[in-house]
Amino acid sequence: MDATQAASPHSWRSLPAAQQPVWPDERALATVLDDLATAPPLVFAGECDQLRSRLAAVARGEAFLLQGGDCAETFDAVSADQVRDKLKTLLQMAAVLTYATSLPVVKVGRIAGQYSKPRSGSTEQRDGVELPVYRGDAVNGLDFTPQSRTPDPERLRRMYHASAATLNIVRAFTTGGYADLRQVHTWNQDFVASSPIGERYERLADEIDRALAFLRACGAQPGEFGSTEFYSSHEALILDYEAALTRRDSRTGDWYDVSGHMVWIGERTRQLDGAHVEFASRVRNPVAVKLGPSVTADEALALIDRLDPDREPGRLSFITRMGAGRIRDVLPGLVEKVTASGARIAWICDPMHGNTFTAPSGHKTRRFDDVLDEVRGFFEVHRELGTHPGGLHVELTGEDVTECVGGGAEVRLDDLAHRYESACDPRLNRYQSLDLAFQAAELYQERTVARGAVRTAAGA
């Protein structure tokens, strides 16, 4: 590695990079990457800084993160309706969480870039035929044919354009009036409205309306509720793409990955001596690392040294995805040691990825009860340790899909085939997402009551 490369976002190139596609045509790849390297940024460095400061509030216990969206975005699904429905779900969940926690909720989508997937195996077999596994629309197609499954670098160009179009829609919705808190009822005007969870939401929206009327009567300006901050995030998996979209900030000379506001490193690519950690260490975006049940406290501390050497709150978040059965065993030691080290990390719970199983019908699914139990375990651990349960990271959609079982409007194992549309892992549907938000809000309130009780006892 020469000196220029070492100081640049290309230093990862000399290290082993897990989960990278095998592109059949290197020259075609180089042409696409050259084009992307001169393409306009999708997000701006200043926006990434703003998100870092919001996440610093999460790390300090002064805000809550809600991060959610598809497991795998697809090019065909880029439409205003589909983006609006996902946003609507996140806005409703955020309203529930804000009202219950009395904390600002930082809203981050798994959106506008979540087009690549790490996989357990590199091939898939069907009826004796073996083909490369689907790695997300950024790499190959879902159809089980040799042509579709062959990695095609032109897809990286499509990823960039699909991300740009999605961000454009997101920006229009979040600043153009749709995310105005006074629309809190409008977000509920569709299939969820008549469900028990929709009715529960409606009652909360009435309370929010009354609170807003009160604030207006006190002189608050309507404009203060008119738009919302919303940020994009995705797994920084395909490093050729991420590096091509990395730019030096003219203000500071620092490197930013301008493909999304926040990027994360997955459970399968977080090797300390690997390319993904090296890449993330070179960019100034807020970054996160997924931590599964096999992680050790020493690994977590080493990740902090690599990715947050200055111990800057908001720079690094840990997204734990332990599984409902493991979280109460694994998380306490991790949080204790990290806290004792003095690092201010935002702790986020991903209750999806540790709770996947295959249904008799062959569908990958998750039980809502397991998802909820992992969230409950997350809150319990943080309550016992006196640390802040910083937020939730959820795979969800605004559609009425049947991919996870249980929750809000009961989906049974037999129902999975009705509307199973995920290109990869199962997502919570709208009812299940809202149900989760209400239950997480209750868990947060229990924690606040418990802390209040401790304070009262101490003061007595």
Ligand SMILES: O=C[C@H](O)[C@H](O)COP(=O)(O)O
């Ligand atoms: O979304 C996450 C991963 O890509 C996924 O869980 C891996 O799934 P696989 O085990 O089907 O490859």
Ligand SMILES: C=C(OP(=O)(O)O)C(=O)O
């Ligand atoms: C693959 C993912 O998660 P993990 O790395 O935790 O398995 C994901 O969030 O899409």
